[in-house]
Amino acid sequence: MVDFEVVTLPDTDHVDVGDVAPDFTRPLVGAEYWEDRALDDVVDGPTLLLFHPMDGAFQATYLYKEIDARGWVRDVDVLGVSISTPYEHRSLLAERGAGVRVFSDPSADLIREYGVAHDIDGMAGITEARPAVFLLDADRRVRYAWVASEHPASPDYDAVDAAIDRLVD
Amino acid sequence: MTEPSITLYRLQACPYCERVVRALDRLDLAYRSRYVEPMHSERNVVKRVSGARSVPALVDRGTGVTMSESANIVDYLERTYGDASGPGTAGAA
Numbered sequence: 397m398v399d400f401e402v403v404t405l406p407d408t409d410h411v412d413v414g415d416v417a418p419d420f421t422r423p424l425v426g427a428e429y430w431e432d433r434a435l436d437d438v439v440d441g442p443t444l445l446l447f448h449p450m451d452g453a454f455q456a457t458y459l460y461k462e463i464d465a466r467g468w469v470r471d472v473d474v475l476g477v478s479i480s481t482p483y484e485h486r487s488l489l490a491e492r493g494a495g496v497r498v499f500s501d502p503s504a505d506l507i508r509e510y511g512v513a514h515d516i517d518g519m520a521g522i523t524e525a526r527p528a529v530f531l532l533d534a535d536r537r538v539r540y541a542w543v544a545s546e547h548p549a550s551p552d553y554d555a556v557d558a559a560i561d562r563l564v565d
Numbered sequence: 566m567t568e569p570s571i572t573l574y575r576l577q578a579c580p581y582c583e584r585v586v587r588a589l590d591r592l593d594l595a596y597r598s599r600y601v602e603p604m605h606s607e608r609n610v611v612k613r614v615s616g617a618r619s620v621p622a623l624v625d626r627g628t629g630v631t632m633s634e635s636a637n638i639v640d641y642l643e644r645t646y647g648d649a650s651g652p653g654t655a656g657a658a
Contacts, residue, residue, distance in 0.1 A: 423600075428601070428609065428610035429574070429599040429600055429601045429610055430599070430600050431597055431598055431599045431600065432597075432598070482600065486602065
């Protein structure tokens with residue numbers, strides 16, 4: 397195992413298991429168009445809400461590869477969130493993430509509201525999302541939550557799989 | 566949240582789309598904006614709903630009307646929702 401430096405991120409008071417995921421409205425980008433949608437309006441069953449670093453960063457690319465490989469869209473609605481613009485989300489979805497829709501939050505306001513913000517070192521003025529996973533039931537109640545506490549970090553995909561199985565079975 | 570019955574397929578900063586938006590605003594009509602790709606070839610959703618890939622395209626679920634071409638759309642909106650459109654209002658002051 398290569399020894400490398402992992403940065404510990406500041407503690408955060410993030411949305412957690414048992415909370416109702418805060419509602420918000422942002423452009424939601426799908427395969428063919430984007431439009432303003434409220435989370436409350438979109439969630440009508442088990443939903444995986446995935447915050448991720450900006451589109452193009454390797455952590456985002458790996459996340460979407462994993463979404464595809466595990467076939468999560470067959471079991472739950474999968475919604476991404478990043479600071480990238482709708483145009484960047486369209487490019488992302490042209491490559492991978494079939495069936496996934498992605499919210500665009502360039503101001504990072506909702507990312508901050510969820511307690512998953514990350515001020516990136518060396519990119520002045522850019523606050524983006526830490527990797528974070530919230531599995532919601534049809535009432536937007538959080539049934540599984542994970543928020544990165546180190547940088548870089550990836551979700552425990554097997555744990556997300558297990559949480560989805562528990563919720564949809 | 567009640568869904569507006571009018572959906573406008575539009576392209577960011579397209580003057581013909583803005584012309585329709587001005588008419589919608591002037592008539593105080595609620596509408597949902599669906600932004601599509603600048604690349605003409607990637608606008609299959611617009612082709613599916615309106616038969617052509619051009620924007621603006623407007624879908625009015627209230628009347629079952631779908632149309633393209635901004636001048637036609639503005640005419641339609643004014644005829645359908647303008648002051649003179651309601652029953653019994655024709656010729657009213």
